[in-house]
Amino acid sequence: MTLNEIILLGCVIGGLYGIVHDQLTYTISPEYYTKFKFYQFGLAESGNEALFPTPRLQVSLVGFMATWWMGLFIGIILGIIGLIHTENRQMLFVTLKAMLVTMAVALATGFIGLAYGKWVLAKTGVNWRFPQNLVDKESFIAVGSMHNFSYLGGAAGLIAAVIYSIRQRKKTAPARTRNKKKARSK
Template identity: 40%
Template sequence: MPKIIKRAFIIIIFTLLAIMTAALYGALHDQISYSISPEYFTKLKFQQFGLNEYGLGSDRMNAAVVGILSTWWTGLFGGLIQGLVGLIQPKEMFWKSVFGAIIRTFIFAICLGLLGIVLGWFVISEFNTQWLIPESVIDRKAFLTVGTMHTSSYAGGLIGLMIGIIYQVKLKIKYKSNSL
């Protein structure tokens, strides 16, 4: 089998794994989010995703569905991008390079999501600003904390994607200098 076909197959596998990991991350992320602010889901997200009419019955399950639908696509793009960048590697470094880059992406998403909780609770929620919050929200602080957590997680994923690319380029440079 030609090298490019093998690598394309591996990229597809990595992308599928990244999609599944991102979806699982989203489901777990939104369980934490729901624990902090059920209103974020019942008064915003369930409406956005049409789960008020067609949900699974349980708010916890619906929160998991929101998480999956909100994140699977980040795994698609992240897995594809890191896989394509990994093509710069020699065959013996390809797996390590792509896997390491994807792991870095998820670590940054997790860390910035956790930082978002802290920022949301202690900083953002203290601003006396007219945020776009449904009028019926009772716990404004928790609602803003979860919103900040979600935004921070996406930012972490994007930063992690860039860090993963840098990691792969540095790995290539290191490998090339060791080969000389």
């Protein structure tokens, strides 16, 4: 697999992560989308509330648009780091696992953000600009916090993924050296 293919894969995986993430957060706070995100991403004109016949389709679009670029960034970094692996198969396998590490850390951090938003920020208040006619402010804050923490988690996950990839290279280095010595002695 080439570096370009890894980068493209990063964009696709990042976008798919965003779709799943936003489907979850839409379930928690539909207003976060109907009164904020749909306008932010240009899917609706300013107004009271954007209502669509199939809102989950628009939520998926928002999720993809919000995260594909993070996948691009992660794909570039992990793809370049993946070049330390000498075998193509190992590069692909380790880099895909590293992307999963990134997503797992981002998701876990996002859930921490959700809890923090619900149990701390919603209780103490935030200095955010809220949409008019907001019915469930607590859920809106919790979901906003989850989104913010998820980006932080993506960055932390990328660091963990780079460390993982480097450690995998170090694990396989002694085995390759032994195999080369065996091949020379024959």
